[in-house]
Amino acid sequence: MVIVKIVVIHGQHHKGSTWHITKLLLDRLSSTAEDIKEFYTNDIPHCTGCFTCIIKDEHLCPHRNIVGPIIEAIENADVILIESPTYCLSMSGQLKTFFDHMAYRWLIHRPHPSMKNKIAVAISTTAGAGASKVTKDIKRQMFWLCVGKTYRLDFRVLATNWDEVKPDLKEKINKSVTKTSKKIINSYNSVHPSILSKIMFQVMRSIQKNPWLDVDGEYWIKNNWV
Numbered sequence: 001m002v003i004v005k006i007v008v009i010h011g012q013h014h015k016g017s018t019w020h021i022t023k024l025l026l027d028r029l030s031s032t033a034e035d036i037k038e039f040y041t042n043d044i045p046h047c048t049g050c051f052t053c054i055i056k057d058e059h060l061c062p063h064r065n066i067v068g069p070i071i072e073a074i075e076n077a078d079v080i081l082i083e084s085p086t087y088c089l090s091m092s093g094q095l096k097t098f099f100d101h102m103a104y105r106w107l108i109h110r111p112h113p114s115m116k117n118k119i120a121v122a123i124s125t126t127a128g129a130g131a132s133k134v135t136k137d138i139k140r141q142m143f144w145l146c147v148g149k150t151y152r153l154d155f156r157v158l159a160t161n162w163d164e165v166k167p168d169l170k171e172k173i174n175k176s177v178t179k180t181s182k183k184i185i186n187s188y189n190s191v192h193p194s195i196l197s198k199i200m201f202q203v204m205r206s207i208q209k210n211p212w213l214d215v216d217g218e219y220w221i222k223n224n225w226v
Helices: 017-029 064-076 093-100 113-117 131-144 167-187 195-208 214-222
Strands: 006-010 036-040 079-083 119-126 149-156
Touching: 006 017, 006 064, 017 079, 017 119, 017 149, 017 167, 036 064, 079 131, 119 131, 119 167, 131 149, 149 167, 195 214
Parallel strands: 006 036, 006 079, 079 119, 119 149
Antiparallel strands: none
């Protein structure tokens, strides 16, 4: 079975163990390049903290020409793969910069209606420690962006590049990737928000009845949420 649309967000140009594991997952999800859109976050400028996307309009962001196509691809995808090598026990600064540009899409502001039906996968590796924290951080971002289901693939590979990873560990990684791919294929078309997501949506809906920002209130009314 072929996944209709997949978007991959790479947290670095570096093609190490994290990149290779992402490619393993892609191979199990889709057989045609037309199904996949890939983006690297290296060239995204730092968010200036101008609040324009939140207070006024996301299309007025000074970096919209760069981040806009990525956000559009995410909103049109069925499955979102987000990967980052572990840098200093956290995600890459480049990936965090991208998430900073997504703030207006958080549940408290203007979540995209389609996100609740998507699956995301957070992927990270480390030579020593921290990969699980990276995938947890990515998963938290996905929660506030209202993604319906997020899986995590994090591994301590005990190596600085993929070629140095021991064969038995690669086999373990392969099995984990295959297991995750099967879960995605079996459920990607029938994803529903978690109970916690539903509770938080109700909380935000009560807030939007008397919104702090008019642009947010109008958005919630437009979507018939309040």
